[in-house]
Amino acid sequence: MEHIEKALARAREMRSGHRGSTANDSARRPNTQASVHGVMPDYTETAVLPANARKASEERLVADDLRNPVADVYRVLRAQVLQRMKKLDISTIAVTGASHGDGATTTAANLAISIALDVNQTVLLVDLNLREPSIHRKFGLTPTKGIENYLHGECDIKDCLVNPGMRRLVVLPAFASKGESAELISSPRMAALVRELRNRYHDRIIIFDVPPLLESGETLGFLPNVEGVLFVARSGHTTKTELDRAADLLRNYQVIGTLLNGSR
Template structure:
């Protein structure tokens, strides 16, 4: 069975929370359409791959043509969560060992997935290559929504590099697990490269009952906005 609650339990409160997140993402940019969204975290095991998978389902259910790309070329997990092969994928395409058609896995009529593929010796160089940038642009042209799963921000530079040519970034933070200083540092690293941070997703919040993830799973969503004087303030919306 799929690990994604949006697919398994479409009427659950957590699924509805993801729909709220989808709506907030869509309205987070008034001037520019967010065709591509990167999801990362400050550290490992904070739920970023589960989060991006559920976002993918909500986007697909809204009638969008979605492609989810596993850009974690160091410790990939998207293929495990979707129970698909990782024999070939993004890295194989980037080095010319596979065509784009060969690495795209059609999960359903609206959702396609590109697994990470062979783990390369030089992931940062691959991520920052001109071919990678062109590949993202092509995906933006071919799909309504491009979702990119990136490694944690603090551990390696991959997410920072990717954020420079991705329209928006979601930062995943695990409640009761993430170190506050680490979360702040992750945000600062993204801001330093002028990443467009559209929101923060709080995972593993306490709920009265578990929906698909067991006890203690929930989610909250926050976003930053500019006041009239240009200073940054934070608004927060929670859903459980």
């Protein structure tokens, strides 16, 4: 796992004090205002539910805040991810970490925002953490339907889609924490949904925020549905043993990159 080796090397370098700008820098800078609700969307079918800019900023969704240097970090990540996806000719990726709190959701959401800022790209961000859904919370959204309602056959998928007030970004939230629903992400209905989303939005990048690899069996069950995996390691927290275990579990999947997220 070349990517993970690089992450380890970078972690060592950062611990010894030689570090550049990382996503963690936002914690030490004054919180500048995010502007996730600053742009009027042009979606006609998708419900518009404007994000709460203050909440999003508190939750470190800063990729659209051009005054925040961390937005630059996500622009670099965007460039690397898009380049890789283009080269591989893929449009679906899952973002996961080894353990809870490694920063998978923060990364997935900021990456989605950053991609949506690129005028050439539209993006769908899907919350597949059905045990503890958090995308809607991070954006400050209060959706009335989530993907689990669709997976339970209770509504049409278009009724679950939300535009958080940003052009080119659509969110498919998970609505409520229902432990028994977690397995749904590795169900045939989920596989069919991914296929349908890919066909319906063939020019759209789809980012799935999935539970941590080492802590939920359903993540591995879901991964065959996507074409690439972005792995998030947490500086000062993810251990070498965890990285080895994650690398082992991911050996049959296309890892498009590993992101070393800031320390706790």
